[in-house]
Amino acid sequence: MIKWFKISFSVLLISILIIPLAACNKEEVQKVRIAEVTRSIFYAPQYVAIEKGFFKEEGLDVELTTTWGGDKTMTALLSNGADVALVGSETSIYVYAQGSKDPVINFAQLTQTDGTFLVSREKIENFTWDMLKGSTFLGQRKGGMPQMAGEFVLKNHGIDPHNDLNLIQNIDFANIANAFASGTGDFVQLFEPTASVFEKEGKGYIVASFGKESGHIPYTTFMAKESYMKENKDVMEKFTAAIYKAQQWVDTHSAKEIASVIQPYFKDTDLSLIETVVERYKSQGSFATDPILDEEEWNNLQNIMDEAGELPKQVDYKTLVNTELATKVKD
16 A cells, blocks of 8 residues: 555656646647748748748747748738748838838848849740840839849840830739749749749740849848847847858758758749759859848849838948847857
């Protein structure tokens, strides 16, 4: 009887100790809501962070929502519909210029080049940029980073986008590819995997990369409201650490391995095509290998915006960029 009591008491004691511990661990898991501007292979490291469990390792439960557009993404963030936004850094400048009392801070860079490609309707063996002169060019939305980077590259090659070609930029982002497939334009600026799909189907041919031509810029970054970052420093550090782990994993693994991990996010895309796109982005250094957004990149971004006539005001690097977390997790 005494022996049975001792055993029962021991089991009870262990249970008493384990239950609060389990409850404590459960409480430590913190939810973070991410709003991504679009669903893109361009954001491969983000999906790797989720699928490889890097966020979970940091005690974070991530909820990912695709908001389809920079304006909608920022609306979600500013209205507290999301905690973190993955979107172009130019949007933080637009918000700041409107006099926001709670500015949006860039804290972790994901991609460091433009992600679009120049696609020609006809196959061109020896492409030169002056071939665009006099053509109809189907560009991206005015004021968006793809369009601004595109115009910047054209000007660097001696092409005035508004005078040397017929520039079309009034078509919604979601309909640009369909417009080109339907016969509009001689050239089009497209993201992957659409560019590679068109090439595979004979609808167009990739002749140049805007990412290679425009240089390093904070094309897509994770950002959050300043107030949220101050109130959730621990969460922000864990989030940045998970992203850094994913960036390092992407940098040290093959396109085939990366494609296999992120395939659940692109169920309608062939695995071989995902691999092709990942390899194309890896080869041109589009994926940042760490989350630090440096000052040179920030200045390059503003130069591109200014050149396009879209920079509302010059914003100091330290005003909207916080590299404290990125530097800490890297070290």
